[in-house]
Amino acid sequence: MSRPPELTTIRLLCVEDNPDDVELLGIALEQADPHRQYLMHRVDEAGSFVSALEQEHFDAILCDFNLPRFSPYAALQILMTRRCGVPLVVVTRAIGEEAAVHVLRCGAKDYVTKDKLGTLPQVIERVMTERQRVVEQERLTRELQEAYRRLKKLSARLVVAQERERSLISRELHDELGQTLTGMVIHLHAASRAPSGDEAERHRETAMEMAQSAVKQVRTLSFSLxxxxxxxxxxxxxxxxxxxxxxxxxxxxxxxxxxxxxxxxxxxxxxxxxxxxxxxxxxxxxxxxxxxxxxxxxxxxxxxxxxxxxxxxxxxxxxxxxxxxxxxxxxxxxxxxxxxxxxxxxxxxxxxxxxxxxxxxxx
Incomplete structure (x- = not known):
């Protein structure tokens, strides 16, 4: 016998002064979306709202428009101050078009009237998806900024590394190969001015040894490159x-x-x-x-x-x-x-x- 699939849990913070309305919200959500489990936590004023945000993680906030001690505007202000991105949806019995437009401009993600609660699961799903997309965009932006900082730092180190490599090659050419070639020239000139053939031969042999050493140095430098x-x-x-x-x-x-x-x-x-x-x-x-x-x-x-x-x-x-x-x-x-x-x-x-x-x- 197969086990029933586990229900996806959605945690909702309900800003509502009437416990009966919260219960009705829960029933409407279960009927409209039986494949998910909705866990609802009710608050009705600013202090309990802030405390709930500090203690738990919520997927969305459902806020009544007409509250005696609180309002969606106050809730949105708290969310903005705390830099909390949990989406807020206004749930109310009636709201005028002007008020609806205003609350959306202030940061609410949507609104649902209480006579159309059957659409609430779709609204919650949409605002949660939008929030996930925003979080992903913020993560990608942070990674891009970090990559840009790393690129700037790496570019600066590249210049230093290039100069270090050039200094090393320059030193090798000057201190090793340059001195060897200078010695060869000195001995060849000495051979041309030598009073006897034996002395000239000795200078030529020394120049030949130095030439072989120069070839070896070139090979070593070439290998290092x-x-x-x-x-x-x-x-x-x-x-x-x-x-x-x-x-x-x-x-x-x-x-x-x-x-x-x-x-x-x-x-x-x-x-x-x-x-x-x-x-x-x-x-x-x-x-x-x-x-x-x-x-x-x-x-x-x-x-x-x-x-x-x-x-x-x-x-x-x-x-x-x-x-x-x-x-x-x-x-x-x-x-x-x-x-x-x-x-x-x-x-x-x-x-x-x-x-x-x-x-x-x-x-």
């Missing part, structure tokens, strides 16, 4: 190679796994995923005091990529480290967050002191 392995071998092989290169040098035990089918052509998010893994592992080596680290790569539908790096190190207090502006202490973490968000993804960091760190990015 976009690893060649990414295009030649794919994301899985490049990530696994980078992970073991970083962890083996530090004596860490590293496990690597990949799941899903890697796409034949990799987008820009692939290089971001590799960078996140590299930065996360560098943070583990520098700060975590870990023994083991796990790297997981997942290829998700719609060409999304998920990256997870988990270590068993000392962890940190997340709010304390990421609560302020970027600094030397947290520049690596902010760098991962910036890279991920600029690629349209999200990065989550889960950690507690003594419990290791888990970095997860979805791109």
């Amino acid at each position: 976009r690893p060649a392995q990414l295009d030649l071998l794919g994301l899985v092989a490049a990530t696994q190679s980078a992970a073991h290169r970083i962890t083996d040098a530090a004596g860490l035990i590293c496990t690597f796994s990949a799941r899903g089918k890697e796409p034949e052509s990799l987008g820009e998010t692939a290089s971001v995923a590799l960078r996140v893994v590299q930065e996360a592992l560098n943070n583990v080596v520098r700060h975590a005091k870990a023994e083991t680290v796990s790297v997981r790569l997942r290829f998700l539908p719609s060409d999304r990529i998920a990256v997870l790096v988990v270590d068993d190190g000392i962890g940190f207090e997340k709010r304390e480290l990421l609560g302020g502006a970027p600094s030397e202490r947290n520049v690596g973490l902010y760098g991962m967050i910036e890279r991920t968000e600029l690629a349209g993804g999200r990065l989550h960091i889960r950690t507690r002191p003594g419990r290791g760190v888990a970095v997860r990015a979805v791109l």
